[in-house]
Amino acid sequence: MGATKTEHFTDKQNAIATLSKALGHPARIAIMEYLIKVEACICGDIVNELPLAQPTISQHLKELKNAGLIKGTIEGNSICYCVDERAIQKMQDYFSKISLKLNQKNNCC
Amino acid sequence: MGATKTEHFTDKQNAIATLSKALGHPARIAIMEYLIKVEACICGDIVNELPLAQPTISQHLKELKNAGLIKGTIEGNSICYCVDERAIQKMQDYFSKISLKLNQKNNCC
DNA sequence: CTTTTCTATCGTAATATTGCAATATTGAAT
DNA sequence: ATTCAATATTGCAATATTACGATAGAAAAG
Numbered sequence: 001m002g003a004t005k006t007e008h009f010t011d012k013q014n015a016i017a018t019l020s021k022a023l024g025h026p027a028r029i030a031i032m033e034y035l036i037k038v039e040a041c042i043c044g045d046i047v048n049e050l051p052l053a054q055p056t057i058s059q060h061l062k063e064l065k066n067a068g069l070i071k072g073t074i075e076g077n078s079i080c081y082c083v084d085e086r087a088i089q090k091m092q093d094y095f096s097k098i099s100l101k102l103n104q105k106n107n108c109c
Numbered sequence: 110m111g112a113t114k115t116e117h118f119t120d121k122q123n124a125i126a127t128l129s130k131a132l133g134h135p136a137r138i139a140i141m142e143y144l145i146k147v148e149a150c151i152c153g154d155i156v157n158e159l160p161l162a163q164p165t166i167s168q169h170l171k172e173l174k175n176a177g178l179i180k181g182t183i184e185g186n187s188i189c190y191c192v193d194e195r196a197i198q199k200m201q202d203y204f205s206k207i208s209l210k211l212n213q214k215n216n217c218c
Numbered sequence: 219c220t221t222t223t224c225t226a227t228c229g230t231a232a233t234a235t236t237g238c239a240a241t242a243t244t245g246a247a248t
Numbered sequence: 249a250t251t252c253a254a255t256a257t258t259g260c261a262a263t264a265t266t267a268c269g270a271t272a273g274a275a276a277a278g
Contacts, residue, residue: 003233004266008160009135013142017135024130025236026118033122036207039214043255051117056237058256063235078245078254085211092204098145099201102194105148112263113236134266153224162268167226169266186224186275 016094019087022067027052028060035070035083042078125203128196131176136161137169144179144192151187 006014023029027050034049035041043061047054061081064070069088072081115123132138136159143158144150152170156163170190173179178197181190 004134004136005160006135009139013135013138017133017138020129020138021133024126024133025113026115026122026126027113027236029122029126029129030118032207036210036214044253047255051114053238054255055239055257059236062256079256083207083211085208088204088207088211092201092208095197095201095204098141098192098197099194101145102192102197105145136266151224156225163225164227164269165267168268171226172265186273188225 015090018067019069019091022063022069023091025060027057028064028069031057031060031064032069032083035081041081043081044078124199127176128178128200131172131178132200134169136166137173140166140169140173141178141192144190150190152190153187 009017023032030050031046034046038045043057046061047057050057052060061070061072065072065081067087068084070081071084072079118126132141139159140155143155147154152166155170156166159166161169170179170181174181174190176196177193179190180193181188
């Protein structure tokens with residue numbers, strides 16, 4: 001055991017969980033915020049910006065990319081990573097929807 | 110190694126990461142959605158609702174509570190768990206803010 | 219008081235994540 | 249072609265997560 005039983009949940013639930021999981025690390029939050037701040041981006045900048053070794057950051061970038069939170073284009077021997085607005089939009093929509101539902105019903109606790 | 114280096118990141122970054130991480134599992138997303146759907150809630154219902162054993166669900170509930178996503182009150186030999194709107198609000202605010210920033214600048218990729 | 223019923227905790231096995239040193243790869247510059 | 253500069257991959261150790269059987273605890277029902 002130890003592996004998540006994704007097959008028992010809906011696609012939507014897994015999709016939100018995947019995005020959330022990818023954002024569930026402060027380094028990856030910091031990377032996202034940096035990408036947003038500088039707009040365009042080369043990975044080397046991030047290495048200088050964060051207190052983590054280059055391989056570690058590379059790995060975090062890979063995870064963000066796998067989750068669909070960032071998109072990258074090869075550009076010479078560096079890479080231009082950007083936030084994928086669609087993923088952010090999904091998250092925003094999700095929490096807006098939940099927020100709305102919570103406001104309609106008043107909670108019991 | 111293997112432990113997250115939270116001390117190198119800001120409190121805000123860690124806070125969002127903690128909330129995201131807690132939501133980074135489909136079972137916990139399913140639990141949240143169920144709590145929202147039924148409004149008031151007893152844990153036993155969730156056990157019947159989800160394809161996971163009772164100790165597993167109890168553990169997931171504990172994690173959601175630790176992250177501040179749900180709040181629980183003891184009620185006899187059952188427990189009333191509810192979504193904590195404040196946590197959802199934080200997430201909504203965060204993604205709204207990011208979304209806004211992304212719309213202002215046009216991405217490079 | 220005993221039983222029933224529900225949730226929490228413990229213990230443990232399987233798996234995943236985190237972080238980095240070492241190394242590989244890749245494109246640009248000389 | 250060789251070197252340089254940047255990112256990616258590999259391999260590994262430390263730690264965390266996931267899942268659940270067994271068990272404990274606590275209140276309600278009998």
